[in-house]
Amino acid sequence: MSTMTKPTVPAPRKPWAASPKDRGETAGILAAAILISWGLVAATPLKGKLAYAAVFFVAYLVIDFAVSFRKAGRPAAVDSLFRSLVTTAIAIAVTPIISILVTVWIRGHKGFHWTLFTKDMHSNAFTDPISQGGLLHAIIGTFLLVIFAMIISVPIGILTAIYLTEIRGRFTRPIEFLVQAMSGVPSIVAGLFIYAAILLPFTKTVNGIQGSLALAILMIPTVARTSQEVLKLIPGDLREAGVALGGTQWRSVALVVVPAARSGLITAMILGVARVAGETAPILLLTGGSGTKNFNVFSGSLGSLPNYVWQAFSAGTPEAIARAWAGILVLLVIVVILFTAARVLGNRKVGKK
Amino acid sequence: MHFLTSSNWDAVTNDAGQIDVKASHFGIAAMLIGTMIVAVIAVVVGVPISVGAAIYLTFYAPNAIKKIMVSAIDLMAAFPSVLFGLWGFFVLEASGEYWAKLLNKYFSWIPFFKLPAPYVSRSPFIAGLVLAVMIIPIVTSISREIFSQTPLDRIQAAYALGGTRFAMLRAVAFPYARSGIVGGIMLGLGRAMGETVAVYTVLNIVYQVNWHILFSAGGNVASMILLKFGEASPYEIKALMAAGLVLFILTLIVNSLANLIVSRTGKSGR
Numbered sequence: 001m002s003t004m005t006k007p008t009v010p011a012p013r014k015p016w017a018a019s020p021k022d023r024g025e026t027a028g029i030l031a032a033a034i035l036i037s038w039g040l041v042a043a044t045p046l047k048g049k050l051a052y053a054a055v056f057f058v059a060y061l062v063i064d065f066a067v068s069f070r071k072a073g074r075p076a077a078v079d080s081l082f083r084s085l086v087t088t089a090i091a092i093a094v095t096p097i098i099s100i101l102v103t104v105w106i107r108g109h110k111g112f113h114w115t116l117f118t119k120d121m122h123s124n125a126f127t128d129p130i131s132q133g134g135l136l137h138a139i140i141g142t143f144l145l146v147i148f149a150m151i152i153s154v155p156i157g158i159l160t161a162i163y164l165t166e167i168r169g170r171f172t173r174p175i176e177f178l179v180q181a182m183s184g185v186p187s188i189v190a191g192l193f194i195y196a197a198i199l200l201p202f203t204k205t206v207n208g209i210q211g212s213l214a215l216a217i218l219m220i221p222t223v224a225r226t227s228q229e230v231l232k233l234i235p236g237d238l239r240e241a242g243v244a245l246g247g248t249q250w251r252s253v254a255l256v257v258v259p260a261a262r263s264g265l266i267t268a269m270i271l272g273v274a275r276v277a278g279e280t281a282p283i284l285l286l287t288g289g290s291g292t293k294n295f296n297v298f299s300g301s302l303g304s305l306p307n308y309v310w311q312a313f314s315a316g317t318p319e320a321i322a323r324a325w326a327g328i329l330v331l332l333v334i335v336v337i338l339f340t341a342a343r344v345l346g347n348r349k350v351g352k353k
Numbered sequence: 354m355h356f357l358t359s360s361n362w363d364a365v366t367n368d369a370g371q372i373d374v375k376a377s378h379f380g381i382a383a384m385l386i387g388t389m390i391v392a393v394i395a396v397v398v399g400v401p402i403s404v405g406a407a408i409y410l411t412f413y414a415p416n417a418i419k420k421i422m423v424s425a426i427d428l429m430a431a432f433p434s435v436l437f438g439l440w441g442f443f444v445l446e447a448s449g450e451y452w453a454k455l456l457n458k459y460f461s462w463i464p465f466f467k468l469p470a471p472y473v474s475r476s477p478f479i480a481g482l483v484l485a486v487m488i489i490p491i492v493t494s495i496s497r498e499i500f501s502q503t504p505l506d507r508i509q510a511a512y513a514l515g516g517t518r519f520a521m522l523r524a525v526a527f528p529y530a531r532s533g534i535v536g537g538i539m540l541g542l543g544r545a546m547g548e549t550v551a552v553y554t555v556l557n558i559v560y561q562v563n564w565h566i567l568f569s570a571g572g573n574v575a576s577m578i579l580l581k582f583g584e585a586s587p588y589e590i591k592a593l594m595a596a597g598l599v600l601f602i603l604t605l606i607v608n609s610l611a612n613l614i615v616s617r618t619g620k621s622g623r
Contacts, residue, residue, distance in 0.1 A: 050455065079517035086413060089405025093493060094422060096486045097429045100440050107443070177612065183540065184608040185601065186547020187434075188575040192597040233502070271430070278433015281549035281579055306435050306550075313439060313554070328436050335431050343424070 394481025
């Protein structure tokens with residue numbers, strides 16, 4: 001009986017994980033593709049970084065396809081090809097982001113100094129040396145414009161979304177259509193509209209609130225659409241549960257649906273602000289670009305960051321261009337801070353739920 | 354109708370410095386065509402990249418990479434358009450010109466890529482590339498949002514039937530997400546058609562119908578309005594308003610058409 005064997009328990013395996021052999025294969029394919037691209041660029045008249053990239057890309061796709069085809073047949077080969085394609089897509093999508101951030105930093109920090117935040121441009125021209133003047137007025141202006149645009153558009157946008165998803169009255173379809181149509185309104189058209197509707201007949205001059213109104217026009221559809229998408233995702237069970245507990249529709253919307261969708265609604269708000277914070281075209285038409293601090297949105301020309309950048313860029317001298325990049329840097333930092341803050345806020349609410 | 358079909362923009366002033374209403378005539382055909390060309394380039398270049406990126410982010414990316422990239426792309430959607438304009442002017446322009454020359458060298462048998470004269474700077478092609486970069490984050494984040502809503506049980510069912518990831522995408526995710534993606538593309542197209550500042554910065558606005566996308570002349574209704582607004586007389590401003598109206602109607606038509614498509618594919622897809 002000594003030949004009786006113990007039942008063997010196989011060690012748990014992870015068949016989906018990459019084995020050393022798989023990794024070696026991937027490395028091999030990469031190496032082969034690099035070799036081919038190097039060889040082809042050396043041997044043929046193709047030249048430059050672009051040629052390397054293109055040849056490498058094609059070579060990688062072909063070799064990868066062939067290897068997977070040999071290993072597991074056509075479906076696996078197609079799968080692997082598709083994986084390479086989408087990976088390339090994300091690489092291409094991310095490249096400009098990195099390029100933009102690096103460019104803004106490299107070109108912006110030269111023109112940057114802390115007195116930018118304490119001085120304005122009321123006694124300086126854009127072509128003055130960069131150490132003179134600043135953009136305090138522009139920061140104040142942008143802040144005011146965005147705040148007033150938010151005050152106008154966030155309630156309208158979110159209430160519209162609630163009407164569209166929760167109330168579902170008789171006008172749901174036409175309003176949905178209008179909101180969708182409005183989301184395609186080009187910013188310059190919003191500017192022209194306010195110009196024709198308010199500036200020409202009434203005020204006849206530039207001021208801040210006109211800019212805020214134009215920005216609000218652009219913000220409402222973004223906020224409404226995004227909120228609507230978010231509210232649609234809230235499962236019907238929640239609404240039914242709210243009503244089944246004896247709540248009226250108002251209570252189930254206000255106490256169940258909206259809190260459940262809170263993080264999404266905040267995201268909607270951010271997207272709205274993000275859409276308009278750097279909006280330049282309507283600002284150029286409506287608010288003027290004063291270089292003096294102005295806290296009153298209802299009268300007087302109001303400078304703003306996009307306007308500052310635009311004027312500096314148009315002035316065209318090296319000093320002015322440095323100013324433009326410094327302005328862009330500040331604008332970008334503000335956008336990034338806003339964005340991160342809202343992100344963190346939105347995430348925390350989700351965690352609490 | 355003359356306004357839509359003519360390509361002249363002449364504001365004639367008489368001796369007294371007043372605008373001569375009879376002699377002045379305005380037309381925006383060149384600008385309209387220019388707008389379409391630039392927007393189509395943006396969509397053709399931008400959409401495959403964004404949809405691919407969205408698929409990668411939803412179905413392929415490891416979690417850590419996914420978080421970083423999603424934030425980066427959402428952040429990019431918040432970049433101001435004037436930033437894209439400056440970036441396009443100072444950075445992309447150089448590479449874009451090189452790519453344009455390559456395209457012209459190897460593909461000049463396609464009529465679009467012919468060059469009437471060897472000037473490739475500030476062309477519709479480069480403006481289209483800048484717009485493509487601008488719509489990538491929008492289309493990506495919308496497509497990603499839609500893809501991530503694909504019902505998990507269907508995804509798992511596809512895998513359980515022995516499908517590869519691509520087979521799952523084709524059988525489950527694409528049909529589910531198709532309508533939403535069309536919606537995202539529509540938003541991208543709308544933004545590309547109405548973009549003002551970035552195009553104004555990058556494009557060399559010239560009043561002629563130009564089908565050669567690599568040639569240094571193009572137009573865009575929105576940036577034309579901005580270009581002319583500064584020195585426009587009240588009469589000319591009326592014409593600019595009309596141009597704005599045309600642009601508005603154009604975007605409205607595009608959006609409505611896309612909405613129709615969305616509502617139709619939405620039913621068959623789900």
